[in-house]
Amino acid sequence: MIRRTLSALAIAASLVPFSPAIGTAHAEAAPQHTQVPGYYRMALGNLEITALYDGYVDLDAKLLLGASKAEVQRLLASKFLAGDKVQTAVNAYLINAGGKLILVDAGAAKAFGPTLGFIGEQLRAAGYSPDKVDVVLLTHLHADHVAGVLDAAGQPLFPNAEIRVAQTEADFWLSEANAAKAPDGFKPFFEIARKSVAPYQAAGKFKPFTGEVDLGGIKAVASNGHTPGHTSYLVESAGQRLLILGDAVHSHAVQFARPEVAIEFDSDKKAAIAARKKLFAWAAKDKLLISGMHLPFPGVGHVRAEGKGFAWVPVEYSPLPGSK
Known part of the structure; x- marks a missing residue:
């Protein structure tokens, strides 16, 4: 009897047209068209590090020099990247010591258009206020790294912070004589650098350094070539180390496999290539964590020696120790 009843119910159900609206009173869910906030938190020994996503630029593959177009396209395709332009992240890293x-x-502000300039927004989303930042360490003074020290009104976004950068870098980009003799296409880079740091200079908070600088476990590592005073930073705590590369690499698909490939923006391409090879070899040998301002966000991972070049091994998502 139970079997006959269940069979009858099954037959009846098959005769009722299916309608997704039956039994629902809510409206159809609309697409949100937004992404999660651009920050990623990780522990490094006793430090907490937060990767911040400033946005992206479309990097033209033609800017990569030292390999044929066919080779560049082959390497891009191996990472499922197609087209002449590649979406390239701009990252920054907050260290809570x-x-x-x-x-x-500090990112680019709006120096390169609307797809960049979100450091302040991501910082707040990560639970920090810009006025709580004590130090801004700059790898160099290109606009996509320094312009973000100012807010939309041209005022200091980090009013209580000191700005630190290599003296060689400051001497080059803040020189009016260098700006005057620069090609027309590069003059705006000098102007943005001067304009960005000016309020901090006026407040006595712009403090270039010479040689090594040690900020409680953060050491400057000279890696000039991309710019005259380009600097990477080694962060160390409780036996763990992170090497922040800065702009030692722009294209993960090409420059790990072929570190001899330069980019048009390198001021001294030979020195930039030498610095990249040295940093990659060090990171691979010592199994350092690395991060980079133009690696796919959050831009943290390892370098593995592979053939005559290297391979990029990004970190996997992981909750913080002790988090629930």
Whole structure:
């Protein structure tokens, strides 16, 4: 009897047209058209590091020099990247060292259009206020690293922070004589650098350094070539190390496999290539964590020696120790 009843119900159900509206009173869900906030938190020994996503630029593959177009396209295709332009992240890294906040690079503001300039927004989403940042360490003074020290009104976004950069870098980009003799296409880079740091200079908060600088576990590592005073930073805590490369690499698909490939923006291409090879070899040998301002966000991972070049091994998502 039970079997006959279930069979009858099954037959009846098959005769009722299916309608997704039956039994629902809510409206159809609309697409949100937004992404999650651009920050990723990780622990490094006793430090907490937050990767911040400033946005992206479309990098033209023709800017990569030292390999044929066919080779560049082959390497891009191996990472499922197609087309002449590749979406390229702009990252920064916030280090919480016992409550002292150190930001490595500040993004581009709107110097390169609307797809960039979100460091302040991402910082707040990550739970920090820009006025709590104590130090902004700059890898160099290109606009996509320094312009973000100002807000939309041209005022300091980090009013209580000192700005630190290599003296060689400051001497080059803040020189009016260098700006005057630069090609017309490069003059705006000098102007943006001067304009960005000017309010901090006026407040006595622009403090270039010479040689090594040690900020409580953060050491400057000279890696000039991309710019005259380009600097990477080694962060160390409780036996763990992170090497922040800066702009030692722009295209993960091409420059790990072929580190001898330069980019048009390198001021000294030979020195930039030498610096990249040295940093990659060091990171691979010592199994350092690395991060880069133009690696796919969050831009943190390892370098593995592979053939005559290297391979990029991004970190996997992981909750913070002790988080629930």
